[in-house]
Amino acid sequence: MSRQDCSKSHRKNRKSLKVEKKKRFHKKQNKKYLKKLVWSAYANTINGLHQLYHQEVKAENAPLLLQGIGDVLQNNQQLEGGKRIKFLNFLKQVLRPETIPLLYAPIALYNIFRFRKYWINTLESWQPVKHWNPTHKSGGFEVYEAMLKDLLQHLFVKHTMPEFMYPAWQAQHSTHLWWFVHLGKGGNIKDVRSLPFKLNSKMAHYFTQAPRHYSIEKALLYGQVCALGGTEAFFEQWHATHWKRIYKDPLFFRQVIQFFAYYPELTNNREVAQVISFINAHKYDGQKVYTRAKGIVHEPPVAPNFSLKGRTDQSIMRLVDEWLSSPRVLSSVFDDSLLVWTPDPTNDFEYWDVEKQVLYKISQLINNYELWLEGKAMMHCVGTYTHKCLGGYSTIWTMTKVNGQGKEEKCVTIEMGKKWRICEIRGKRNREPKPQEMEVIKQWVNKENLALSIDYL
Numbered sequence: 401m402s403r404q405d406c407s408k409s410h411r412k413n414r415k416s417l418k419v420e421k422k423k424r425f426h427k428k429q430n431k432k433y434l435k436k437l438v439w440s441a442y443a444n445t446i447n448g449l450h451q452l453y454h455q456e457v458k459a460e461n462a463p464l465l466l467q468g469i470g471d472v473l474q475n476n477q478q479l480e481g482g483k484r485i486k487f488l489n490f491l492k493q494v495l496r497p498e499t500i501p502l503l504y505a506p507i508a509l510y511n512i513f514r515f516r517k518y519w520i521n522t523l524e525s526w527q528p529v530k531h532w533n534p535t536h537k538s539g540g541f542e543v544y545e546a547m548l549k550d551l552l553q554h555l556f557v558k559h560t561m562p563e564f565m566y567p568a569w570q571a572q573h574s575t576h577l578w579w580f581v582h583l584g585k586g587g588n589i590k591d592v593r594s595l596p597f598k599l600n601s602k603m604a605h606y607f608t609q610a611p612r613h614y615s616i617e618k619a620l621l622y623g624q625v626c627a628l629g630g631t632e633a634f635f636e637q638w639h640a641t642h643w644k645r646i647y648k649d650p651l652f653f654r655q656v657i658q659f660f661a662y663y664p665e666l667t668n669n670r671e672v673a674q675v676i677s678f679i680n681a682h683k684y685d686g687q688k689v690y691t692r693a694k695g696i697v698h699e700p701p702v703a704p705n706f707s708l709k710g711r712t713d714q715s716i717m718r719l720v721d722e723w724l725s726s727p728r729v730l731s732s733v734f735d736d737s738l739l740v741w742t743p744d745p746t747n748d749f750e751y752w753d754v755e756k757q758v759l760y761k762i763s764q765l766i767n768n769y770e771l772w773l774e775g776k777a778m779m780h781c782v783g784t785y786t787h788k789c790l791g792g793y794s795t796i797w798t799m800t801k802v803n804g805q806g807k808e809e810k811c812v813t814i815e816m817g818k819k820w821r822i823c824e825i826r827g828k829r830n831r832e833p834k835p836q837e838m839e840v841i842k843q844w845v846n847k848e849n850l851a852l853s854i855d856y857l
Contacts, residue, residue: 507571561584562612666713739767749761774796812825822845823853
């Protein structure tokens, strides 16, 4: 290497060293500045706690970080006697310059203080894993849950704790806190006496394996369902249904879960909700039904001894489909208050087709439920015409035909406007009326002296 090249390399190294030295200096300065901010915030926080304790400042007037803990400090019912000063000292022990965001969890801190007799380690020995950055815009709100979990693990947990148990400390439910303490010491959930039902070992195992976003109650149910053969996919569908009445019947509850476990295709086809609704209506709750004579009435359960024994997935779905397709059964999507309007004086109509041996019927729809049923069966929008009928702008009629075996089939929906003019006729999926259907309608028009829109002449 030439002398000139050596000189260039030396200058380059000196320049890089100078830049590196400058970076280290700024990093050191930033660290000092950050430390100063942290200690300043800590001092202000401790001072604020003392002001709240001595009631020099009301909780609602304190900074946002201190409002929740201020409510606890100034609550004489929660902290009667000498507990207030003990709680203040506890807060001063648990708070470090790097753990100030813990004050975003005032209920959890109060619960930890209440259960201080069950700590397995001291506060002094706690070495926080998560620290906060005072320059962050969130003010530490994004890290307080991680800090709280770290503190709870230090004070109460010897063994692995299910993730869904930790939120219990931020709620007013002492029973769940006792369960947490029991599990933290290595106990088994099935040995807890305050459980709402008895768990076996398999159920207890699945309880601990429940997804972290579940509530504790949901995790308990998950343990039962999975132990009986249910999958997580089935459980999610099951939990979204009205399962609580079935759950009160332990033997049938077991039968239902095992039935779905044996026929997983019901879960794959997302038919769980339909089957559960069918069971509730027939076995437990009864159902609301509609008839023109009585309106909406509640019928008692028709099969209180209903069982799944001997049934298959196909046989149960046949029953469910028949039930769902019945026009008498009030749909769960329908508001059960009937909106009835004044019927048009025009008479209903019947016409016997001698050649085809078919009876045609034209009848008026008189309330919003009949409109809804018509729109559902015909797959068009007449179900939304309630405002037209209530306002007297239109009346809606349905035309059906009955064959020789007594089977009734819908043909078209007819809208009659003012001055008894038939303005629209639509079949299923808004198809145009067939020639034979128009012949029957014209017979009705002539008999009742109605007018027919030019589109149908």
